[in-house]
Amino acid sequence: MVRKTLSDEQISAEAHRLLKQFYGYSSFRPLQLDIITAVAHGKDALVLMPTGGGKSVCYQIPAIMNEGCAIVVSPLIALMQDQVDGLIANGIPAASINSLQSDSDNRAIMEQVFAERIKLLYISPERLLTELPRWSQSMPISMIAIDEAHCISQWGHDFRPEYTKLCCIKEYFPNIPVMALTATADKITRSDIVNQLRFGEDAKLFVSTFDRPNIQLQVMPDPGKAQRISTISRLIATHPNDTGIVYCMTRKGVEAMHSELQKRGFKSAAYHAALSTETRHRSQRDFINGEIQVICATVAFGMGIDKSNIRWVVHNNMPSSIEHYYQEIGRAGRDGMPALALMFYSVGDIITLRKFATESGQADINLAKLQRMKEYAESSVCRRRVLLSYFSEPLEHDCLSCDVCSSPPQRYNALIPVQKALSAMLRTNEQVGVSMLVDILRGSQRGDLVAQGFHKIRTYGAGADLSVAQWQHIVLQMVQLGIVDIAYDQGRRLKVTPYGMSLLKSNVPVMMTMAATNATPVRKRASKPAYKNDSLLDHLKKVRLNLARANSLPAYLIFSDRTLSIIASDRPRSYNQFLAVDGVARRKATMYSEIFISAIAEWEKTHPGE
Ligand code: ADP
Ligand code: ZN
Numbered sequence: 001m002v003r004k005t006l007s008d009e010q011i012s013a014e015a016h017r018l019l020k021q022f023y024g025y026s027s028f029r030p031l032q033l034d035i036i037t038a039v040a041h042g043k044d045a046l047v048l049m050p051t052g053g054g055k056s057v058c059y060q061i062p063a064i065m066n067e068g069c070a071i072v073v074s075p076l077i078a079l080m081q082d083q084v085d086g087l088i089a090n091g092i093p094a095a096s097i098n099s100l101q102s103d104s105d106n107r108a109i110m111e112q113v114f115a116e117r118i119k120l121l122y123i124s125p126e127r128l129l130t131e132l133p134r135w136s137q138s139m140p141i142s143m144i145a146i147d148e149a150h151c152i153s154q155w156g157h158d159f160r161p162e163y164t165k166l167c168c169i170k171e172y173f174p175n176i177p178v179m180a181l182t183a184t185a186d187k188i189t190r191s192d193i194v195n196q197l198r199f200g201e202d203a204k205l206f207v208s209t210f211d212r213p214n215i216q217l218q219v220m221p222d223p224g225k226a227q228r229i230s231t232i233s234r235l236i237a238t239h240p241n242d243t244g245i246v247y248c249m250t251r252k253g254v255e256a257m258h259s260e261l262q263k264r265g266f267k268s269a270a271y272h273a274a275l276s277t278e279t280r281h282r283s284q285r286d287f288i289n290g291e292i293q294v295i296c297a298t299v300a301f302g303m304g305i306d307k308s309n310i311r312w313v314v315h316n317n318m319p320s321s322i323e324h325y326y327q328e329i330g331r332a333g334r335d336g337m338p339a340l341a342l343m344f345y346s347v348g349d350i351i352t353l354r355k356f357a358t359e360s361g362q363a364d365i366n367l368a369k370l371q372r373m374k375e376y377a378e379s380s381v382c383r384r385r386v387l388l389s390y391f392s393e394p395l396e397h398d399c400l401s402c403d404v405c406s407s408p409p410q411r412y413n414a415l416i417p418v419q420k421a422l423s424a425m426l427r428t429n430e431q432v433g434v435s436m437l438v439d440i441l442r443g444s445q446r447g448d449l450v451a452q453g454f455h456k457i458r459t460y461g462a463g464a465d466l467s468v469a470q471w472q473h474i475v476l477q478m479v480q481l482g483i484v485d486i487a488y489d490q491g492r493r494l495k496v497t498p499y500g501m502s503l504l505k506s507n508v509p510v511m512m513t514m515a516a517t518n519a520t521p522v523r524k525r526a527s528k529p530a531y532k533n534d535s536l537l538d539h540l541k542k543v544r545l546n547l548a549r550a551n552s553l554p555a556y557l558i559f560s561d562r563t564l565s566i567i568a569s570d571r572p573r574s575y576n577q578f579l580a581v582d583g584v585a586r587r588k589a590t591m592y593s594e595i596f597i598s599a600i601a602e603w604e605k606t607h608p609g610e
Contacts, residue, residue, distance in 0.1 A: 040066070089587070216339070309560060441459065558588070
């Protein structure tokens, strides 16, 4: 392809014009314009940006700007269509060829590509490799973008063998710029990508910040099952027109959570590997289209989903590493609007994860990763600082929005409860696990407790003044401080360590943090008695959902939450005012301005003075 030679100023002006026309945005996020400029100059580029950072624009704008068609390699056929739908909705001619379409459809699309009527062509790596030999002579290719590029590396967390064959791209197209994009930061993976793809010597590396300040971070020591469910219920109730994710460690956990939430009348779906493909697809569709309020899922869910209006992600269990955690919470708030990431963690999770890590075949690495995750969960300093320092991007100030920043943990001397727990363990000959121990201390009537005669020991009921959650938090810290040990080979019974023994008759304070059960778990709004579900924004969300259904598009592809909330606060009254809203592309203004303008007027009639 002949590349137009443009100056940086010309590229910038043209890129801004296209950004407004096709995406409705008036400014680029950091690095986006630099990346676009590098490609416009024909350079290869490796782009590292967190999930939701705005990678797509970096190759889509050069694709529109240049003659010919950009090839986008993407591993997930099932989700290519969403990307293509989003582009078409904005007036950008795009298509995909894949094995889910008929051969004649695929052929028809290729004809359009050769006729230069398509600007972006999405394709899987397998398919690209079979097509390449046919294309190289005559295909009008402007650039090649490789999404989820970490899949090429064995060091990445999602290695896919078919990606390794992409190393031959440069043989076929030595002069076409290649852009590799990923949200994985680690250094070995980075250089592996550059080497394998045979990038040119003047290739550029772009690493954007991994901070996602709009995601509020919260961690809660296990408040007990009932509290967890009511916390999640409150979260759904405060976001009735949005969708969130609850990640659970096991399929059983997913099913249990899903049925609890359904029982409470919430629109929930389940997703895990043991469900039929059909059920999984339906859950995924309903999630993308906003037809459900919550999806309960294992980590199998989420890769490649770029729904921008996920307002909250809950980890019902602690993930096994910070990489996993960050990728999963990164799915929230891609539109830049406030989002919440809440994680529960418990002694039980740590026990299970430690077992998995030990048996994983890479025990050293996985135990070390688990340790970092645990330190994050137990951090008594700003959580964002802990996260970003993990990604070698230390933050120099507290974020002021995570739970630690907003209510630093209080410490107290827990010697007395610790001694009670130790005494109960010794009086039951160290034959009990966490939950039985807590029940003994609280004087529970449970059948197996009485059957074993534990109600007769002296410490039975000695800790009735504390809740189950408070006791679990104390036992968790006893494990962390090395006061007790967990015997994995003996049904996870608790054993008193020599240090624990030394505390039995000691006066030395044992400082512990308070369980956070009484702290407000979700944003302040949640503490209001009832959620008012008829703001203008709520109304516009319903209008958007109806339009989405009528157009068979996910709601966030009509307008993002961010754009919708600007519409709700600006209340545009004319086409031009509507077009001026950040995030309104020209085609969308033409299609939807009247509908939204009259929806605003209609709402105002029933809400005078608001
Ligand atoms: P990624 O692929 O990096 O996970 P996306 O490309 O899906 O992220 O972008 C995430 C969200 O950010 C999308 O809703 C997108 O429209 C929005 N976005 C991208 N660039 C900009 C920008 N310059 N201004 C405002 N929003 C943007
Ligand atoms: Zn903080």
